Amino acid sequence: xxxxxxxxxxxxxxxxxxxxxxxxxxxxxxxxxxDAVLAKTQNMTPMSPDARRxxxxxxxxxxxxxxxxxxxxxxxxxxxxFGLSVSxxxxxxxxxxSQSLPWTVVMVGVATVLSVLLGITLGMxxxxxxxxxxxxxxxxxxxLAAIPYFWLALVLLxxxxxxxxxxxxxxxxxxxxxxxxxxxxxxxxxxxxxxxAASIVLASVAGWLLGMRNMMVSTMAEDYVLxxxxxxxxxxxxxxxxxxxxxxxxxxxxxAITLGFVVSGSIATEIVFSYPGVGxxxxxxxxxxxxxxxxxxxxxxxxxxxxxxxVVDLLYAVIDPRTRQAG
Amino acid sequence: MAxxxxxxxxxxxxxxxxxxxxxxxxxxGLLRSRKLAAGLAIVGFFALVAVLGPLLxxxxxxxxxxxxxxxxxxxxxxTTTTGQDVFRQLVAATRxxxxxGLVVGLLATVVSVLVGVLGGYAGGHTDxxxxxxxxxxxxxxxxxxxxxxxxxxxxxxxxxxALIVSFTAWAGxxxxxxxxxxxxxxxxxxxxxxxxxxxxxxxxxxxxxPNLLPLIAAQFVFAVIGGILTEAALxxxxxxxxxxxxxxxxxxxxxxxxxxxxxxxxxxxxLCIALVGAGLALINFSxxxxxxxxxxxxxxxxxxxxx
Numbered sequence: 120x121x122x123x124x125x126x127x128x129x130x131x132x133x134x135x136x137x138x139x140x141x142x143x144x145x146x147x148x149x150x151x152x153x154d155a156v157l158a159k160t161q162n163m164t165p166m167s168p169d170a171r172r173x174x175x176x177x178x179x180x181x182x183x184x185x186x187x188x189x190x191x192x193x194x195x196x197x198x199x200x201f202g203l204s205v206s207x208x209x210x211x212x213x214x215x216x217s218q219s220l221p222w223t224v225v226m227v228g229v230a231t232v233l234s235v236l237l238g239i240t241l242g243m244x245x246x247x248x249x250x251x252x253x254x255x256x257x258x259x260x261x262x263l264a265a266i267p268y269f270w271l272a273l274v275l276l277x278x279x280x281x282x283x284x285x286x287x288x289x290x291x292x293x294x295x296x297x298x299x300x301x302x303x304x305x306x307x308x309x310x311x312x313x314x315x316a317a318s319i320v321l322a323s324v325a326g327w328l329l330g331m332r333n334m335m336v337s338t339m340a341e342d343y344v345l346x347x348x349x350x351x352x353x354x355x356x357x358x359x360x361x362x363x364x365x366x367x368x369x370x371x372x373x374x375a376i377t378l379g380f381v382v383s384g385s386i387a388t389e390i391v392f393s394y395p396g397v398g399x400x401x402x403x404x405x406x407x408x409x410x411x412x413x414x415x416x417x418x419x420x421x422x423x424x425x426x427x428x429x430v431v432d433l434l435y436a437v438i439d440p441r442t443r444q445a446g
Numbered sequence: 447m448a449x450x451x452x453x454x455x456x457x458x459x460x461x462x463x464x465x466x467x468x469x470x471x472x473x474x475g476l477l478r479s480r481k482l483a484a485g486l487a488i489v490g491f492f493a494l495v496a497v498l499g500p501l502l503x504x505x506x507x508x509x510x511x512x513x514x515x516x517x518x519x520x521x522x523x524x525t526t527t528t529g530q531d532v533f534r535q536l537v538a539a540t541r542x543x544x545x546x547g548l549v550v551g552l553l554a555t556v557v558s559v560l561v562g563v564l565g566g567y568a569g570g571h572t573d574x575x576x577x578x579x580x581x582x583x584x585x586x587x588x589x590x591x592x593x594x595x596x597x598x599x600x601x602x603x604x605x606x607x608a609l610i611v612s613f614t615a616w617a618g619x620x621x622x623x624x625x626x627x628x629x630x631x632x633x634x635x636x637x638x639x640x641x642x643x644x645x646x647x648x649x650x651x652x653x654x655x656p657n658l659l660p661l662i663a664a665q666f667v668f669a670v671i672g673g674i675l676t677e678a679a680l681x682x683x684x685x686x687x688x689x690x691x692x693x694x695x696x697x698x699x700x701x702x703x704x705x706x707x708x709x710x711x712x713x714x715x716x717l718c719i720a721l722v723g724a725g726l727a728l729i730n731f732s733x734x735x736x737x738x739x740x741x742x743x744x745x746x747x748x749x750x751x752x753x
Contacts, residue, residue: 129581136582140591144598261731265671265723267678270695270716277704277712288705337738375585382587387679391699401590402683405597413594420590428585 122436130429137421141414142192146185201415206407212415215400220419222291223396227385230316230323231378237320238327239370243363245328246335257332264325269387272318276391279314286314289393315392319385323377330373334366341365368439375431378424482732488725492718496544499537506534517710524710527701535694536714542604542690543674543719549608550615550673555666557612558619563658565620566627567650577624583617589679596680602687611676619665626661630654664733671726678719691715 183191195202201212245254263271280286292298293307338344339362347357389398397416404412510529517524523532558580565576595610596602630636631654639649655662681692682699698704698712 129578132578133582133585137586140586141594144594261727262720262724265675265727266720267675267682267692267716269679269682270712270719273695273699273704273712273716277707277709281704281707333734333738382590386589386593387682390683401593405593405683405685413597417590417594420587424587425585 123433126429126432126436130425133425134422137418137425138193138196139189141418141421142189145410145414146188196418201418202411204404204412205409206403206412207409212412215412216397216415216419219395219397219400222394223382223385223389223398224423226291226312226316226394226396227319227382229312230319230385233316234320234324235327235370235374238324239331239367241324242328242331242370243335243358243366246332246339246366247358247362249336254332257329260325260328263321264323264329266322267387268319268322268385269391271322272315272388272391275314275318275321287311291392291395311392311394315385315388315394318388318391326377327370327373331366331370334369335362338362338366368435371431371438372435375428378427382420382424479732479735481728485725485728485730485732488721489729492540492544492722492725495537496541499540503534503537504531506530506538508534523714524708526697526708526711527703527706532694532711532714536691536718539689539691539694539715540718542693543677544722545604546608546611546677546690547670547674547722549605550612550676551666551670553608553612554616554619554669554673555662557616558623558665558669559658559662561616562620562623563627563650563654566624567631567646567654569631573624577621580617580620580624583614584621586614588614589676592676592680593683593685596685602685604687604689607677607680607686608673611673611680615669615672615676619669622665623658623661626658627654630657660733660737664730664737667726667730667733671723674719674722691719 199213201216204210204212204215207215241253241256245257248254276286276288280288287293287310291308291311292304293311296304296307298304344357344361347361352361385396386398386401388394389396390402393399397420401413401416403409404416507530510525512521512525512529513527515521515525521531521533523536525531526535561576561580565573565580591614592610595613596607599606599610636649636653639653644653677686677690678692678695680686681690682695684696684700686693686696692715694715695712698708698715701711703709703711
């Protein structure tokens with residue numbers, strides 16, 4: 120229970136930090152969303168103070184002391200109100216987000232799980248058969264790991280989409296279909312997601328492989344593996360149930376931390392494929408000086424990553440009893 | 447990447463199963479490593495280009511009427527849509543990317559050593575609060591945060607970008623260094639130094655830091671890779687100002703290089719990033735093997751898996 124309490128407390132602090140950073144950054148540096156809207160709508164005629172005041176109220180710009188603004192901001196967040204988007208004015212930020220979020224969550228989620236499973240399996244085999252051809256693959260994967268996600272996406276798109284014409288060049292679905300739970304749409308969405316997902320898997324699998332392989336090598340020197348061998352157990356059983364089962368623990372813990380990187384990597388990847396997810400929305404928000412949307416996206420990404428981390432931490436306590444005692 | 451074994455659970459509790467040799471690092475063995483030689487050669491080459499390159503090629507931004515030409519003897523890597531020479535741009539961009547990588551590496555390493563080693567050695571409330579801060583930074587998604595800050599900050603020089611990237615790049619290393627410092631702190635020789643009345647700063651500088659050196663070097667190399675990659679992503683999103691490989695990719699993407707089939711425009715910058723990254727990773731491999739001798743492939747394999 121102590122472990123659980125510590126974790127919960129930590130994540131509360133982390134959430135508070137994310138929320139507060141999100142509040143402070145624009146106020147410390149610059150930014151009046153009203154000016155942004157006016158610039159965006161090319162409204163050069165001077166605005167009446169009353170009209171301006173009304174707009175400011177809509178965007179929550181006040182001259183209140185900072186702590187009062189902070190409390191108001193927290194209150195809005197609790198009610199799920201992120202304010203109005205500037206570039207999609209007057210659509211609320213939460214609505215813009217709810218349209219782009221599912222694309223990223225599904226595509227990146229599936230790609231991440233695939234790459235973890237693939238990386239851990241290959242890493243296990245590479246560590247087990249150290250010095251064989253499989254192990255010789257490791258330096259090659261280093262090269263893969265050093266490639267920027269989005270560049271790999273560019274090259275894949277050029278080769279498989281452009282030259283061979285196997286995959287669509289952009290977007291997340293065919294515009295002839297209607298978004299919803301129908302087969303033509305789902306089929307086109309899956310078809311469009313294959314290449315972006317493949318580029319994420321290819322670029323991130325190396326890290327998992329390497330970590331698992333190194334851990335496997337360490338674990339195989341443990342006494343209990345030697346004992347298992349001496350007992351004459353089948354090699355396959357030793358590899359999976361004795362060595363890999365213990366070696367996989369850091370990868371499980373690493374999974375949570377890497378999640379943040381995968382989200383980051385997918386932002387640029389989405390640009391390459393014009394994929395209608397959070398990354399595209401983020402870049403569009405930057406280009407249009409849409410600060411409310413920008414902040415909403417950062418907050419949602421942070422909360423998602425924190426939430427996933429929390430779940431993995433809880434799982435970790437179940438898998439590895441030592442964690443529970445250590446706290 | 448360097449030490450996944452020491453990167454455990456998020457609150458930085460005592461980490462199970464960390465394998466660390468107590469022997470002194472074998473620097474001499476390191477010099478014989480082929481991986482290290484290859485890595486140093488690659489990184490050294492790009493460093494040289496970064497320093498001397500811009501002096502040797504003509505103005506990379508010079509436009510001409512030779513628009514979007516494929517590679518030829520005249521234009522080694524072809525031209526862009528405005529007739530700029532891709533090879534010249536590639537050479538000039540090397541400086542931006544390498545500079546950001548270097549600065550991020552240095553800054554992130556200094557911060558992580560300060561936070562990790564001091565926290566790990568001091569213990570108590572200092573340690574608690576320092577590791578809380580680094581753990582929070584570790585779980586906040588880096589690139590979105592960097593995008594957010596970069597967009598608010600108006601200056602876009604290479605140094606400003608490097609500073610912002612470093613802001614989110616130090617936490618992982620700090621955790622690794624803290625875990626290792628914790629393990630070193632309870633060694634007999636440190637106890638002996640403490641009992642004999644050595645002051646704390648002396649123990650940290652002369653007893654603990656030298657033993658952390660390979661690990662710090664590995665973390666530095668790791669931070670350089672991270673810096674180059676993050677800068678490339680930022681520049682690709684249009685938020686860079688360093689004139690780097692990422693900037694080239696940004697312009698290539700925005701000029702539809704892909705659909706026009708101009709592979710010579712977007713392939714070389716990415717390849718350079720991957721090459722530098724692979725070179726640095728090779729260096730890290732040899733450092734890893736230095737830190738954890740079990741990772742070395744033995745000359746006569748002690749055990750073989752099922753054939």
